[in-house]
Amino acid sequence: MIAFEGIAVRYHGAGVRALDNVTFRAPAGEVTAVTGPNGSGKSTLVRALLRRQSLEDGRITIDGRDHASMSAIEMARAVAVAPQRENPAFPMRVDEYVALARYPHLGLWQTAALSDAAKVTDAIARAGLEEFAGRRTDELSGGEWQRVRIARALAQGGRALVLDEPTTFLDLSHEMSLFELLDGLATDGMAVLLISHQLNLVARFARNVILLHHGRVVAAGSPADVMQAPLLEKVYEWPLVVSRDPAVGAPSLIPLRRKAPVSHSAPSATPNTLT
């Protein structure tokens, strides 16, 4: 379980906190999703978890241990993180790339054991990448590359998995299969923390949703609790309706047009009328 306990983060020289009194838990056996508009502090959360950004207040615990007291290797063994931005400096083969995930489990001199190789093969299979294992990372499409990153996080092992915007560039089927994969991992007992813009998918798969706005938690709870139209309209500053998906029963958000749609077939010749 990953627990954020009243954490506050302030970037160097910034007046306001990027995260302010953020408290929530990502328990084992569940998919927990953090969502919110751009700049709400979602990626700062990952940076704080990775200790790339120091905490001004509060603490983060992993299975009850304060993460500030853990070594980098202990952290990496307990929690696998796929950060949003990643671009290897030099291309390599997909299987070589995924194998780098075993770094925290190997000493500097230890050679990878058969069990490490098995975990790499298994992660590649679970991400549906068998046919890409021998391909070079610079020859992949955006969606394939996303899945390679996820495979690497899976191969890292650990009891918790954190994915920052893993569905960017994924098409419908890959997006769905990723969510089903995460659902399965949670069922197997893993703590899955997902940072995602995809409110509708999050509402279907996450047990708990945390809504961030200006660095604060403005709503937390079940998808039905958080997906309230008035709240989301305020946070996203956009008119929308929340309905219930007729097929699966999950709350579903539909953004509305602010202006009346422009008809493409008959361009209006009438001049603007000022009122």
Place this chain on the structure above:
Amino acid sequence: MSHHMWHWWIMVAALIVLSVVAVGIGAVSIPPLEVLQAVRGVGEEGVVSIVRNLRLPRVILAALVGAALGMSGGALQGTLRNGLAEPYLLGVSGGAAVGAVIAFAVGATAGGIVAIAAFAGASAAVLLALVVARAAGRGGHGDPRTLLMAGVVIGAFANAVIMIALANASPNTIRGALWWMMGSVADGSWATVGWLTAYVAAGGFALIYWAREIDVLALGDESAAALGVNVETAARRIYLLSAVLAAATVAAAGLIGFVGLVVPHIVRAAGIRHHRPLLIASALVGATLVTGADLVARTVRPPGELPLGAVTAILGIPFFLAQLRRAA
């Protein structure tokens, strides 16, 4: 493994064959078998003396310099995540040149003193680059690009110092400084080989020891942190080790450009991508390239010699262009 065993056999064989040939070629030509005997002290006294006292230390020095520059470049390119990174980037070359030029300017041109001055200058420049990068980096997290820029700035400053120092210098000082800056292993002695071996062995072993960290650092700071690397500590360690290797070569043989830049690209093109094999292969290829370049430098226009740094660049350019073609 990502690479075939025959790559390694070719690299090792190329270095050995080229070294034996290089020892054999010169004003007195010695066939390879006699070279091998002379190395063991068997044969005509004159031949043994030429091989053991003149040519062998020179060839070994060239190989050591190439090995160190290759490893230094490979480690820096991975850590800085930049294929244009090279050993002289962190201010090493500028600082070393300032040290050497000052030594020439004050007339302290005995071989050992120029080497010490160059090494001191290189070390000072690297430390300065690290301090500048740290002061400029916000929030305590050193960005590799900050260090790159700090190195470039210090290099520019060093150039200014060199121009000022040489502007009113005597022709002899200028000539000495210029030849030093073009790089040469002509003064290779067993003493130089001895201390450079110590540096290359210690620095090279340390880089190879920490090579897995370079693999992970090459993924980017956040990913490296996620995989359990203390990014700043690890990166600083690699910079310092790479800089020490480069500074030692500069002290021993002056500035020899292009080796540290091009060799890691040649190795990667052979399909070697993890940094432990990459560093070992870069040492072998770098050693071969500089040994070959030195052979060319001293045989093209005897008894005169071409500047070694120019020959390495001319030999390296085709490899680099081939790389560009691949990348395009």
